[in-house]
Amino acid sequence: MDFSSHHTRLLQQLDEQRKRDLFCDCHITVEGQTFKAHRNVLFASSGYFKMLLSQNCKDVSKPATATFDVFSADTFTAILDFVYSGKLPLSGQNVIEVMSAASYLQMTDVISVCKMFIKSSLDINEKDRDGFFSLSDKDNGSNGTGLYAAGWRTEYSPSHIHEAAEHSGFIAGYNYPPPITSRLQRPFTKHTRKPEHVRKHRKRLMPDPITPACITSVPLGDLVGGTAECIVHEDDSTLQEEDSQPPEDMVCPKVEEDEEGDTAQSWPESPQHAESGEQDSIPRVSKADELYKAMPTILGVMSGWTEDDLSPVRFKCPFCTHTVKRKADLKRHLRCHTGERPYPCEACGKRFTRLEHLRNHFQTIHEAGKLICRRCKLPVTELTGRVIQDGTRRYRLCHQCLSEAGLDSVNFDFGDDQPLVLPPENEREQAWHFKDDVKDENSKERQESDLPIQGVEDSEEEDVKSQIT
């Protein structure tokens, strides 16, 4: 018989005991303020306390004590409330510090909730729109924990979250995500690359198991107001994995790789997507700045991070273990976490994190920038070949390949300096053609315009266009 509310009542009882100072055997001092709690509860909730209490587990006759100066009493109050209630009172003002403190205390649950709060506040989590990992402030019933729930629903409502975050703060209740197998159903299409940070950072940014001993910790006072290290798991699934880990893994918490990456972002790669989400075509520079402004409170500044790098100061990413020498590089790096892609390709709708990437893409894909024949791969010049306009895509073919493909008789209305425009695929001879990942986009765009490169109305994107051309 499963009595589902048992654990809730048990937690309520423990919270009552804490508030009445019953059986509290752990005293935590933060900014001179003493908090009392149960070591069993702290042990089960925090990797930091697990490590701390493991070392002192023999002597249980005296209360365990701990003192923190790296976060505020208010922050610890919020965290302790979460430990005993499952509800995390987050607001735009405290989320960064709470996350930093949770990082310090190795409380992945809290970190995950904070990450979700930040992501939803930034309105950058495209996947949330698909209801894959949705946030809803409407839910207050299923888990009984409050106004904010990280669940698996479809009623994503970023506006609500914004309001809650900005105006009133809100209570975050954490629902554990479904098994990883559910994540494998994420809607990456055949031609949709997984978010890069999911792929690359699985190896690069989560390099080694992080042991407490290897963490370079700098007291708050030495910084600009935040903790030095921020250990963040790339994916919430790590929570589950960690939950099943034996205690020794908690002592030396291991950052697990994720099967499919976290919930960070997906983005439109086709004009259809770009059209369906008009706001996507607006560069979100302000959001990067928004997050960037928050950086000082969560940045870590480290020295001597590696033996190879003895530079005195490094900037620590709050979302992963990556450090950089320059703040500007950190700002650039943050885009791989925020999902921000301020540079849209106006030809195909694909978005990029950097202007140079957009430029490379545009030159390669839409301007036939490579002076090689796409068919025979041999070098081709203006004299020995032509530019083919295939939908939004341009490439070069040498005269021989043009002849062999039967394309030398197609549409010579333009001058030699103009691209040879291929007819739509359904009208094209089936001799051969080049398949590529923009074929579908092309067919749609052809219906809308004969122009290979569509202009965009957005003025900011016009600026981008002017930079490209």
Place this chain on the structure above:
DNA sequence: CTGGGGAAGGGGCCC
């Protein structure tokens, strides 16, 4: 199933 090539993403660093 595998290897090669193209495209994209990210880091380091110079200007």
Place this chain on the structure above:
DNA sequence: AGGGCCCCTTCCCCA
């Protein structure tokens, strides 16, 4: 600080 270049890695597609 931002732009840009170079290099490397990763992923995907295709033969």
